[in-house]
Amino acid sequence: MKNYEKRYEILRGMLEEEGINVDEVEKKLKNFRIETPSWGYGDSGTRFAVFKQKGSARNIKEKLQDAAIVHKLTGICPTVALHIPWDMYDDWDELLKYAESLGVKPGAINPNLFQDDDYKLGSLTHPDKRVREKAIKHILDCIEIAKKLGSRDISLWLADGTNHPGQDDFRFRKHRLEESLKEVYSHLEPDMRLLIEYKFFEPAFYHTDIPDWGTAIILSKKLGDKAYVLVDLGHHPLGTNIEQIVAILLDEGKLGGFHFNNKKYADDDLTTGSINPYELFLIFNELVSAEQDGLKMDIAYMIDESHNLKNKIEEMIQSVENIFRTYAKALIVNRKALRRYQEEQDIVMAENTLVKAFETDVMPLIYKVREEIGVPLDPLKAFRESGYMEKVIKERG
Ligand code: LRH
Ligand code: MN
Ligand code: MN
Numbered sequence: 001m002k003n004y005e006k007r008y009e010i011l012r013g014m015l016e017e018e019g020i021n022v023d024e025v026e027k028k029l030k031n032f033r034i035e036t037p038s039w040g041y042g043d044s045g046t047r048f049a050v051f052k053q054k055g056s057a058r059n060i061k062e063k064l065q066d067a068a069i070v071h072k073l074t075g076i077c078p079t080v081a082l083h084i085p086w087d088m089y090d091d092w093d094e095l096l097k098y099a100e101s102l103g104v105k106p107g108a109i110n111p112n113l114f115q116d117d118d119y120k121l122g123s124l125t126h127p128d129k130r131v132r133e134k135a136i137k138h139i140l141d142c143i144e145i146a147k148k149l150g151s152r153d154i155s156l157w158l159a160d161g162t163n164h165p166g167q168d169d170f171r172f173r174k175h176r177l178e179e180s181l182k183e184v185y186s187h188l189e190p191d192m193r194l195l196i197e198y199k200f201f202e203p204a205f206y207h208t209d210i211p212d213w214g215t216a217i218i219l220s221k222k223l224g225d226k227a228y229v230l231v232d233l234g235h236h237p238l239g240t241n242i243e244q245i246v247a248i249l250l251d252e253g254k255l256g257g258f259h260f261n262n263k264k265y266a267d268d269d270l271t272t273g274s275i276n277p278y279e280l281f282l283i284f285n286e287l288v289s290a291e292q293d294g295l296k297m298d299i300a301y302m303i304d305e306s307h308n309l310k311n312k313i314e315e316m317i318q319s320v321e322n323i324f325r326t327y328a329k330a331l332i333v334n335r336k337a338l339r340r341y342q343e344e345q346d347i348v349m350a351e352n353t354l355v356k357a358f359e360t361d362v363m364p365l366i367y368k369v370r371e372e373i374g375v376p377l378d379p380l381k382a383f384r385e386s387g388y389m390e391k392v393i394k395e396r397g
Contacts, residue, residue: 004377008364018334022365025331029369032327034260034320035107035302037081041066041313044306051308055393060087061098062396066313068102069388073379074320075370079107081155081302084142086112092148106149108195108257108300111142114159114203122160124180125173125209132180139184147189153257153300154188155230157197161204161211173209178222185223194227195256195300196220199235202267212236213245217254228256232304233283234267235259243282250290250297257300260323269306271315273322280322281358284330292335311389317380328362 012022041057043050057063060082067080080099089095099105113123113135121127123135142154160177162168185194198216201208210216213229220227229249236242249255260272262280273280290297301323307315334353341350367377376382383389 004364004367007361008368011360011362011364015332019336020332020334025328026365026369026372028331029324029328029365030373032076032324033079033301034077034323035079035081035300036067036070036077036316036320037083037302037304038063038067038087039083040303040305040307040316042086045308053312055389055396056312058396060089060095062392063087064095064099064102064104065392066316068099068104069383069386070313070316070320071104073376073382073386074317074324075373075375076324077320078103079105081108081110081304082106082145082149082151083110083112084138084145092145096149106151108153108155108302109142109146109149109151110155110157111139113138119159121162121168122173122209123158124184125158125160125177127168127172127176132176136180136183140187143184143187143189143192146192152191153193153195154184155195155197155257155300155302156184157199157230157232158210159203161201161206161208163204163206165206167206170207177209178219181219181223181227185227188226190226192226193256194220194223195230196227197230197232197235197259199232199267200237213249217249217252220254220256229254230257230259230300231255232259232261232267233272233280234261234263234269234304238265242279243286246283247286247290250286250295253296255297255299257302259302259304260319261303261305269304271305271310271322272303272319273326274318277322277326278358280326281329282354284327285333285354288327288330288333289335313383313389314380317383321379325362325366328365329357329360332360332362332365333357 015022041063043052043056045051057066064080071077113119118131118134124132126132146154188194196216196219198210198212199208200211216229220229262270262272262275264275303319305319338350338353341353370377
């Protein structure tokens, strides 16, 4: 890897032969940013147990420290999503300064409307107005926190739903949701955005109030220009064509962001790209294609994972690597050839054009970019050699 130059020259030559502007690809890679989640650095678990790891972050400051080392080693993760009240703090100005001193900043603010007994039957959709008002108030508090921290996005996921047919009225709940969201939306600052995250099941097992992208886009269209849809890769039924959803949302100008992770069965929150890397590639293929076609888009690329077995910081770096590498692969798709094969209805060659990019080893491009932005060529190795984990295990006990 140290002498990657030869591999780089060969790859560059091959890509240029295909008419791909390698300087442009490298520029795009340098500008790419991924947000990591505070909750990915703390101890988490399954429904059955929480597994504690030595040295894992115990509070928001320690989570920011871990996010900062990920950014230092990768160069592309300068912001950290916060979850409120998990990351509640009494002096936001001080926290912001602390984050900046580490070289990172708070990113999306995620209101938590799923861990209070009051929300057993719903939050923004709850039959009781008093509970709905409490949920709205929590989101408004989050908007205030976002203002203090300079965060633009409020990322909203609701656990609302029912477990039993007949438990509540679908349409009434929809009306309550629309009314509550309207109230929240009216408090956004002009440059703020509301990202509406859908999920088809869990924790409710009969119906969920925002089960899919269709419901999320209807809500965001009714609300207005500051409301967008957030796609969490783990939130679909098995077999769903996520890349098509991405394409439709892009075409409608309503894709606001991603929660990256990977699933095998349910909302598994596993390492991004670890179970179905080709799906991740096809998603990025839609993003790059839309961008090259000049579509207006402003997308928050965020990771939403809980790391239970692997070392949390290592799994975060691994996820960032997988996302970055997959983006690079999508950037080298020969789009002119693809379009031509589509027009000629040459299905085999059209498909092979995608597969060729997916199977190309793009690491030399990534090494080049890393060298130029001054980060280690191999962030995971650098992390293991840094002594960071040993240090925090001592400090955090
Ligand atoms: C729900 C979800 C949502 C939450 C996060 C912790 O499954 O994806 O984004 O905020 O997990
Ligand atoms: Mn999510
Ligand atoms: Mn999830």
